[in-house]
Amino acid sequence: MGSDADIVSAARVSYGDGTKSVSQDRGLIRYLVSHRHTSPIEMAEVKLHIKMPIFIMRQWVRHRTASLNEYSGRYSIMSDEFYRPTGEALAAQSVINNQGRGEQFDDSTQEWVEDTMGEAFDDAYEAYQRLVTPSEGYPGLARELARTVMPVSNYTELYWKQDLHNLLHLIKLRRDSHAQKEIQAYAEAVHMLIKPLFPLTIEAWEDYVWYGHHMSRMEGELMQLILQTDMALQTYVDRAGGEKEFAERRGMSLRELRAFRERWKV
Ligand SMILES: Cc1cc2nc3c(=O)[nH]c(=O)nc-3n(C[C@H](O)[C@H](O)[C@H](O)COP(=O)(O)OP(=O)(O)OC[C@H]3O[C@@H](n4cnc5c(N)ncnc54)[C@H](O)[C@@H]3O)c2cc1C
Numbered sequence: 001m002g003s004d005a006d007i008v009s010a011a012r013v014s015y016g017d018g019t020k021s022v023s024q025d026r027g028l029i030r031y032l033v034s035h036r037h038t039s040p041i042e043m044a045e046v047k048l049h050i051k052m053p054i055f056i057m058r059q060w061v062r063h064r065t066a067s068l069n070e071y072s073g074r075y076s077i078m079s080d081e082f083y084r085p086t087g088e089a090l091a092a093q094s095v096i097n098n099q100g101r102g103e104q105f106d107d108s109t110q111e112w113v114e115d116t117m118g119e120a121f122d123d124a125y126e127a128y129q130r131l132v133t134p135s136e137g138y139p140g141l142a143r144e145l146a147r148t149v150m151p152v153s154n155y156t157e158l159y160w161k162q163d164l165h166n167l168l169h170l171i172k173l174r175r176d177s178h179a180q181k182e183i184q185a186y187a188e189a190v191h192m193l194i195k196p197l198f199p200l201t202i203e204a205w206e207d208y209v210w211y212g213h214h215m216s217r218m219e220g221e222l223m224q225l226i227l228q229t230d231m232a233l234q235t236y237v238d239r240a241g242g243e244k245e246f247a248e249r250r251g252m253s254l255r256e257l258r259a260f261r262e263r264w265k266v
Contacts, residue, residue: 002044
């Protein structure tokens with residue numbers, strides 16, 4: 001709802017005639033995004049009809065600046081569709097990141113995991129159906145109670161309406177590689193879906209926010225050190241006696257230093 005033009009009109013209210021130099025639409029939008037003047041970007045809205053597993057919706061609804069209306073499991077029969085991860089989506093618990101996946105499984109382990117998950121989903125849905133279905137002498141359990149046997153992989157549906165600024169914030173956080181893979185897929189899909197609707201705003205957002213980088217004070221200082229001298233970062237690390245010692249000296253944790261090196265390939 002709305003377009004780049006609505007964002008531009010809203011911005012012109014605050015800039016009036018005094019800012020001819022940024023008054024071209026594309027330039028004005030890029031100025032807004034790069035200076036975090038975000039309120040004009042709230043003037044466009046997106047309304048989505050989404051179907052997602054309950055465990056993803058639980059992450060999605062942490063974004064508080066939206067209006068939503070969800071399928072009612074009190075009123076209606078729960079769907080018999082479950083998210084059934086297969087292939088590369090299945091991996092072992094990561095040993096370095098408590099909130100992530102590690103090694104891929106071999107074929108037979110993968111098959112066992114798929115079967116075990118599948119059986120659990122099928123058993124749960126069968127129990128749900130038995131509970132809600134009336135039979136002789138049994139009136140059927142209230143749907144609002146029967147649904148409690150359903151796993152969080154069950155699909156739900158919702159309408160989701162959010163202004164463009166806050167939706168882009170959601171995409172930034174949830175398309176990020178640190179987010180769970182399944183929500184990344186939703187965030188990517190929404191990103192691609194809305195891109196043609198707000199081409200100038202999303203182009204600017206991609207340039208300044210999505211592909212932009214935020215740096216801590218320590219990272220900025222490290223970047224300066226690298227740019228102002230001819231020495232490779234590894235030389236400084238070696239001189240300090242190793243990564244741990246170098247990180248300590250720069251007021252960083254080892255994890256922060258490694259993340260910096262990984263990000264900038266230095
Ligand atoms: C990778 C990842 C891992 C996460 N892990 C967990 C977890 O383990 N457990 C968990 O509980 N959550 C977790 N979260 C959720 C996270 O803590 C945030 O709640 C969620 O990402 C919403 O972010 P937000 O508040 O910026 O966004 P929104 O709720 O969409 O808010 C948008 C912006 O509005 C403003 N705003 C909204 N509400 C308020 C308020 N009450 N006061 C002040 N400003 C407000 C803020 O500027 C905010 O950035 C995780 C999120 C990510 C991306």
